[in-house]
Amino acid sequence: MTALPAYITPDQIASHFGINERTVREKAKALGLSRKIGKKVFLLEGDVHQLMEACLECPSSSQKEAGSIITEAPLTVDSYAEVQKRLTKRERNGSRRKSKRRHGNVVSMDRGQI
Known part of the structure; x- marks a missing residue:
């Protein structure tokens, strides 16, 4: 008989490295x-x-590409304004909540003393 x-198991690998078993399973499956x-699973x-x-x-x-992240020229005033405009929050165009409408008149059921 051959050996x-x-x-x-992924559980043994996870406990050995101190990571989650699910992470090991997903990475191995991928x-x-x-x-x-x-x-x-083994x-x-x-x-x-x-x-x-x-x-x-x-x-x-980002690690695979060599080169500097610094741009060749500083931002001009115009390009800075464009970036600022793009990053500022815009007002929503959607409809606003409508207040609840009142339905009919409220009639008191108190008859008082008769």
Whole structure:
């Protein structure tokens, strides 16, 4: 009989690194690394290494592009005014709440003493 390959569950990975199990499951599923039999999910030893490599990569596109974030020239008065205009809150054009209408007259039911 052949030996079973080494495996680890997302719960074990999560507790080892101190992260949420759901995060491990979602990341492994997104990468196509998780295996599932019934309701049990597990990863093989090679899958864990691929998961760790994928987590080393920076998902932000800002790190991938080289260059400065400083613009070549300062903003002019006109462009500053345009930016300010764009960022200020605009008044809503929607309809305003209408006050409740009064329905009929209120008649007292008190008959007094007879």
